[in-house]
């Protein structure tokens with residue numbers, strides 16, 4: 206008999222943060238006051254917070270010790286040099302510009318590389334990434350494989366680029382109109398789906414042929430690397446850290462939201478191999494973020510980030526992180542809840558179209574379902590569907606994405622298996638009572654990234 210060992214956490218708990226329990230009657234009032242938008246709830250009114258895995262990880266004792274080593278000099282902080290060498294060592298990029306978080310890096314690279322009228326192909330959009338591309342005058346073009354838009358497709362690498370779509374676009378628009386291809390590891394909006402190394406190598410070969418750069422959104426690169434190790438031929442014996450290094454080596458620059466993979470509450474960076482682009486970014490960062498040796502982060506935060514990066518690439522860590530997500534996903538699948546398949550790496554994505562077939566997409570089914578789950582149990586999730594997709598830049602109409610999802614995002618190293626069980630019980634209960642859930646009407650819509658602040662009323 207082979208020895209079985211489950212994914213249990215490679216750490217023990219040293220400090221806890223109490224949370225408050227609320228009643229269903231209170232939660233009905235809170236969500237109504239929040240305009241049925243889980244982003245507008247107060248966190249003290251939330252029991253288990255699955256809004257996001259961004260900035261919500263538990264830091265290690267090493268990271269907290271690093272916080273005490275903050276060198277808060279305005280210029281030339283020791284922590285910056287530690288962070289810079291850590292990024293060079295683990296990710297292999299040559300130059301580093303720190304930013305306050307991921308979208309700060311997206312802003313810089315978009316302003317530097319994109320001209321009015323350009324096209325930016327990518328493996329599905331991400332909200333802030335696409336907005337910065339548009340604000341710089343570009344148009345995002347989705348070149349992900351069709352399987353990524355199908356929640357039932359079991360294809361293991363739904364983050365892959367459709368090379369035909371990409372080459373057709375290059376031929377149609379001309380390589381000079383495409384400043385770079387935007388590649389995310391993993392693809393958040395598709396359900397946390399990885400890209401394969403084979404596909405990334407092919408994208409590299411194709412972009413080399415036309416002289417086009419690849420900008421890597423490396424926000425969850427360790428999770429992507431782990432899925433390559435699990436699923437792709439030839440990688441099972443390699444450490445995750447080596448796979449990460451190879452992924453990065455196939456790209457020219459990277460934007461990072463350190464608030465995810467890298468286990469810190471705040472921070473990000475732009476990493477670049479081209480010295481001229483680096484020089485421009487290093488100049489522009491002082492306009493929008495802060496001096497080039499802190500870019501909007503405190504010295505102590507850069508120290509925690511440098512340590513977080515080294516922890517995030519360890520096989521034991523990433524196995525437990527993804528293991529917990531899969532534990533919840535398997536439980537929900539076993540009770541017949543429609544979720545995106547295969548199970549992703551940072552959360553479970555419920556298919557709200559299938560969960561609530563009596564609601565049309567303009568009744569905001571995922572938004573309504575997130576509100577119902579909160580009312581039932583105080584578990585906070587978020588919408589990733591028509592509200593997140595925003596409006597078409599030209600026509601002003603809603604974008605109608607095929608994926609209408611509720612994301613149950615799991616913070617890293619924060620919740621226990623018992624929390625996962627409670628979450629599953631709540632979703633199962635709401636599913637049993639799904640026929641009584643009504644749709645929503647949008648009554649307030651902000652201009653940018655509307656999902657954060659939009660307000661709704663029950664129909």
Ligand code: PLI
Pocket residue numbers: 256257258259306307308309331333334389393422424461462463464472473
């Ligand atoms: O939230 P930022 O500005 O640090 O990073 C923006 C960002 C860029 N790329 C990807 C793939 C993200 O997931 C991302 C932020 N994601 C959030 C906040 C989330 O809840 O998924």
